Amino acid sequence: MKLPPLKSLPVFEAVARLNSFSLAAEELSITQSAVSHQIKQLETYLGEPLFLRSGRHLRLTEEGRQYQEAVTSSLMQLEKASSRLLGQExxxxxxxxxxxxxxxxxxxxxxxxxxxxxxxxxxxxxxxxxxxxxxxxxxxxxxxxxxxxxxxxxxxYEEQLFPVVSQDYWHRMQRELQLTSSDARLTADDLLRYPLLSTHSIYQRAAGDWQAWFAALGKELPAQAHLQHFSHMLLALEAARFHQGVALTNDYMLSNRKDADDFVRLPCHAVATGxxxxxxxxxxxxxxxxxxxxxxxxxxxxxxxxxxxx
CATH class of the missing domain: 3.40.190.10 (Periplasmic binding protein-like II)
Structure with a gap:
């Protein structure tokens, strides 16, 4: 069995993970020159450069990146096997x-x-x-x-999006839309009377979530719709919590959270995101x-x- 210099492998793993010779030396409690020596020894053995050095900047070569995956996985397997034998798993x-x-x-x-x-x-x-x-x-x-x-x-989980508002906002909508029946359904036109809080990250485009919601009804999102844009669903949901409009969210965002009762799921359809x-x-x-x-x-x-x- 022909193995690389084994002492060099933990050093290589640390340098690759931390992207720094000095930080790896600090973590391993050895000198920076010792780290450099171990990396040079490993590169000599492999006949390939593992890092590209440009001034203070350091990054893995493509060969180094591939080697890092194999080395990291192997070292982790050794650690787990040793822990099992020591009864410390x-x-x-x-x-x-x-x-x-x-x-x-x-x-x-x-x-x-x-x-x-x-x-x-x-x-x-x-x-x-x-x-x-x-x-x-x-x-x-x-x-x-x-x-x-x-x-x-x-x-x-198979994701679906549905509209929610805060409790206070829902009471306002009930008054303004004159909803008297507890099982009344809201239409797309009803929602267009209010700001629509949109999350960019779901469909990776502006208003993509609301466009999909309207498309499920066979409609287009009107150009005059009042939209507020957010990069992330967490932000849109927080805006809804503070009574700023109607947000589209999913099941896991409201699943068994203590603050789930802060929100009301509107009586509208849901749309599967795929x-x-x-x-x-x-x-x-x-x-x-x-x-x-x-x-x-x-x-x-x-x-x-x-x-x-x-």
Whole structure:
């Protein structure tokens, strides 16, 4: 078995992760010259440069990026195998997850995870975009794209959008629209009398969410509609909380939160976005106890909160 210089691998992993020789030296409690020596030794062995250096700037080469994925995964497997033999196994998982899903659905449920699966130590890496499925980013992911055949996927939620307002705003609408029946339905024209709070990130274009909502009725969003634009659903929902108009949101944003009663779901239709939220993990790691414990817990929570049917 021909192996690279093994002492160099943790040094390479630290430099690649921290993007700094000095920070890696500090973390590993060695000198910066020792870090440079180990990286040079590894590059000499491989016959490839792993980093591009330009003044104070440092970045991985393409070969270095590919090597980092393999090295990080291998070192993590060694750590887990050693922990098992020592009887000290802890499932330390980095979850890359959308910020809205984390803040509104996952974080409030973490005390249950800690009591149900105390051996799982979860670290959240929040992202505003679809996460890159890579060991460099996380051990597991919440994603809407099944792009990599190297990963397994568990469906958690099929997204739909529906309009909500604050309790005070709903009372105002009832008065102004003269709604006397508790089962009265609102029309698109009713909503057009009020500011529409739009989230750019859902369809990656201005007013895309409301355009889709009107299109589900066979209508176009009128040019004269009063729109307020927000980059993120969290911001639009906060604006709705403070009585600024009608926001489109989804189930997980209002699922079992203490502040869910601050909002009223308007008696209107919902529109499916076509996005499916999956829990994703690498097939090569499917036997890891921590990933499977966390997967089962996530599915149970999705069912209990109504995101996913039983």
């Amino acid at each position: 802890k499932a330390r998982l980095r979850l890359s997850v959308y910020s809205s899903f984390a803040v509104r659905w996952l974080v409030p449920r973490l005390p249950d995870l800690q009591s149900s699966c105390p051996q799982v130590e979860l670290s959240l890496e929040m992202t505003g975009e679809n996460p890159v499925l890579s060991d460099r980013v996380g051990d597991c992911f919440i994603t809407i794209q099944k792009t990599s055949p190297a990963f397994d996927y568990e469906l958690l 996005d499916h939220f999956y829990f994703a993990w690498k097939q090569a790691r499917r036997q890891e106890t921590g990933i499977q414990l966390f997967r089962r817990w996530l599915v149970e929570q999705a069912i209990q909160s109504g995101l996913r049917s039983g």
